[in-house]
Every structure is written in C-alpha cells, then in structure tokens.
Amino acid sequence: MNTAKAADKISGMVDTVKGNNLRYERKFIFVSDYLEDLISLLYLNSYCFSEIYERRQVNNVYFDDNNLNFYKQNVSGVGEREKYRLRWYGDDFSSITNPTVEIKKKFGEVGDKLSFKIKDFNYQLDAGDAWDLKEQVLARLGDEQQLINNLSLLNPTLFNAYERRYFLSACGKFRVTLDYHQRFYNPGINQYQESIKKIDKRIVVLELKYDMADDFEARRISQQFSSRVSRNSKYVQGVDLINGRTLF
Numbered sequence: 067m068n069t070a071k072a073a074d075k076i077s078g079m080v081d082t083v084k085g086n087n088l089r090y091e092r093k094f095i096f097v098s099d100y101l102e103d104l105i106s107l108l109y110l111n112s113y114c115f116s117e118i119y120e121r122r123q124v125n126n127v128y129f130d131d132n133n134l135n136f137y138k139q140n141v142s143g144v145g146e147r148e149k150y151r152l153r154w155y156g157d158d159f160s161s162i163t164n165p166t167v168e169i170k171k172k173f174g175e176v177g178d179k180l181s182f183k184i185k186d187f188n189y190q191l192d193a194g195d196a197w198d199l200k201e202q203v204l205a206r207l208g209d210e211q212q213l214i215n216n217l218s219l220l221n222p223t224l225f226n227a228y229e230r231r232y233f234l235s236a237c238g239k240f241r242v243t244l245d246y247h248q249r250f251y252n253p254g255i256n257q258y259q260e261s262i263k264k265i266d267k268r269i270v271v272l273e274l275k276y277d278m279a280d281d282f283e284a285r286r287i288s289q290q291f292s293s294r295v296s297r298n299s300k301y302v303q304g305v306d307l308i309n310g311r312t313l314f
Contacts, residue, residue: 088277145174226251271298271300
C-alpha cells in the first residue's frame with residue numbers, strides 16, 4: 067500500500083496523519099531500580115535532553131493473521147515487514163477513546179508509520195471483547211477500503227500497556243522515550259485481566275528516534291548510554307509471555 071495515496075484517501079470520521087518518513091528507532095534495555103536515575107543520565111547527556119510531555123499510559127491491541135506471520139517475521143529478522151495495532155492513551159486500559167490505527171513498516175534498520183486517528187470513538191472493553199472492538203473500528207474507517215480489507219483478515223492477538231515518558235534533545239533532532247511497567251494480556255480470554263503477565267518492573271526500554279540523515283551524529287548520543295542496542299519487540303515478548311512458550 068502506498069502510504070501517501072492511502073493517507074490522501076481517508077475521509078469521514080478518520081483523521082489522517084501521514085507517515086513520518088523513514089527514521090531510525092534504536093532501542094536500549096536498562097535495568098534500573100530508580101527511573102529518575104536513568105532520567106538524570108538524559109539530562110546530563112551532552113545533547114541536553116529535556117522532558118517534553120507528561121507521563122502517560124500507552125495502550126495497544128496488536129493484530130496478526132492465523133499463522134502469526136507478523137510475529138514469525140519479527141523473530142526471524144525479516145528485513146521488510148509490517149505490524150498493525152490499535153493505540154490509545156489513558157490510565158484506564160478498558161476505556162478506549164479516540165484510538166489510532168497504526169501500520170508500522172520496517173525496511174531493514176529504518177521504519178515508517180502510517181496513522182489513522184478515529185474521532186469521537188468510545189468503547190468499553192470490559193463490556194465487550196477484542197473481536198467486537200475490531201468490528202467497531204472497521205465500521206469507522208471511512209472509505210479506506212484497502213486498510214479495511216487488510217485489517218479484516220487479522221485477529222486481535224495481544225493486549226499490552228505500559229508507562230511512557232518523552233524527551234527531546236536541545237538541538238531538536240533526537241527524541242527519546244522511556245517505557246516501563248509493561249503489562250500484557252490475552253485478548254482470547256473473556257476476563258482478559260485474569261491473564262495479565264508482567265515483566266520485571268525494573269526493566270526500562272529506552273528508544274532513540276531520529277531521521278536517517280542524523281545517524282552518524284546519533285552515535286555520539288548512544289555512546290553515552292551504559293547499554294547496547296537491542297532488538298527488543300514488545301509484541302514478540304508479549305506473545306511469548308501470554309502463551310508461556312516461544313511460538314516460533
């Protein structure tokens with residue numbers, strides 16, 4: 067799907083945010099008892115990061131086909147792949163308000179994202195289920211038939227939520243997010259809350275995001291981190307956790 071053409075076709079109840087162009091998203095894994103200590107390292111970094119938003123909870127429903135091919139492609143490290151998810155924000159995971167359908171595309175080490183924000187949408191997950199939620203979303207995607215066709219072939223395979231904090235370098239070229247307190251749920255269970263799986267609360271995923279042109283300069287930032295780049299995938303980790311085994 068051509069992202070520019072797809073974005074131009076959205077109408078009706080959907081706001082379109084075009085892809086942000088190809089960029090790097092480098093992930094680093096830290097184990098920290100004190101999140102503020104890690105934040106202090108960003109403040110002390112020579113690129114002088116500062117916090118730009120308030121903390122918020124990120125919530126997601128991930129979608130995959132019957133064979134979990136998105137999962138398998140990620141595990142195998144397939145260079146060109148994509149991922150579909152529904153994302154919303156708020157401390158109440160069950161309360162889904164104005165979510166965004168996101169298609170993340172990976173091309174080797176860089177990626178892009180196409181987002182479709184659904185306006186005036188409210189759904190209580192505790193009173194429904196993931197499959198009914200998908201149908202409600204499909205009904206609100208306007209005339210974006212290709213997206214509707216693609217998403218209709220996929221199933222909800224994972225719920226997850228985590229806390230996130232946001233930072234920006236003084237030069238404005240580099241963004242960092244810190245993700246922590248990760249929780250995962252099985253959407254195939256009616257009382258999904260009972261399926262909760264958590265990882266060590268000390269684990270923090272730092273993600274450094276920047277344009278392709280700034281890759282060389284970004285190394286000066288990462289050299290000041292006490293961790294190496296990691297192939298961390300919340301989707302893969304969550305699928306493994308809720309199933310109690312590696313599926314690939």
